[in-house]
Amino acid sequence: AQSVSQHNHHVILSEAASLELGCNYSYGGTVNLFWYVQYPGQHLQLLLKYFSGDPLVKGIKGFEAEFIKSKFSFNLRKPSVQWSDTAEYFCAVNALDSSASKIIFGSGTRLSIRP
Amino acid sequence: DAGVTQSPTHLIKTRGQHVTLRCSPISGHKSVSWYQQVLGQGPQFIFQYYEKEERGRGNFPDRFSARQFPNYSSELNVNALLLGDSALYLCASSSRAARNEKLFFGSGTQLSVL
Numbered sequence: 001a002q003s004v005s006q007h008n009h010h011v012i013l014s015e016a017a018s019l020e021l022g023c024n025y026s027y028g029g030t031v032n033l034f035w036y037v038q039y040p041g042q043h044l045q046l047l048l049k050y051f052s053g054d055p056l057v058k059g060i061k062g063f064e065a066e067f068i069k070s071k072f073s074f075n076l077r078k079p080s081v082q083w084s085d086t087a088e089y090f091c092a093v094n095a096l097d098s099s100a101s102k103i104i105f106g107s108g109t110r111l112s113i114r115p
Numbered sequence: 116d117a118g119v120t121q122s123p124t125h126l127i128k129t130r131g132q133h134v135t136l137r138c139s140p141i142s143g144h145k146s147v148s149w150y151q152q153v154l155g156q157g158p159q160f161i162f163q164y165y166e167k168e169e170r171g172r173g174n175f176p177d178r179f180s181a182r183q184f185p186n187y188s189s190e191l192n193v194n195a196l197l198l199g200d201s202a203l204y205l206c207a208s209s210s211r212a213a214r215n216e217k218l219f220f221g222s223g224t225q226l227s228v229l
Contacts, residue, residue: 108156
């Protein structure tokens, strides 16, 4: 069965620090990969997605993620975080032989930014 | 444009009761998915409907059922509620049922079972 692991449950950083959130998935076939974000009091929204091609994908608000197939990883990065990046971040995977929109989410990483 | 709307926003039920949650997708979207998010965990897939047909089902008991109406709105029904059904229930819509479709989430219905 597919699964997604997010190793950090809570990350605390100061403004301007660099960010990397880990994400690993377990599935041997072709996958679509996503990062979703939930800002305080708001609904889940898509940050970025990988389907094919360049393994380095860029999303909104300066975020990027790199797909490393050999490591089954899709880590999220940002060179310099801002206080407004405080949110919960979810990594998700959709295997190509699964139900069309059966997206499997990780347990989430809460990011707190100190001003 | 209105986003995905869900009703009610909060609900309190007792064990054994039945509950119906409602979702209106973004105008023009024909696919609706339901997710359950237990506190401290990521959303878990329950159902996907597209063009009024079930396209996918997650690992949930038969007490959970859903349907989609001609206007593409959807209902999630849960029978014989258990304490463990307490969670945030999220609805997401997309224009198609394709695997690479971006999902647009509603704010959810917070269900508490006492």
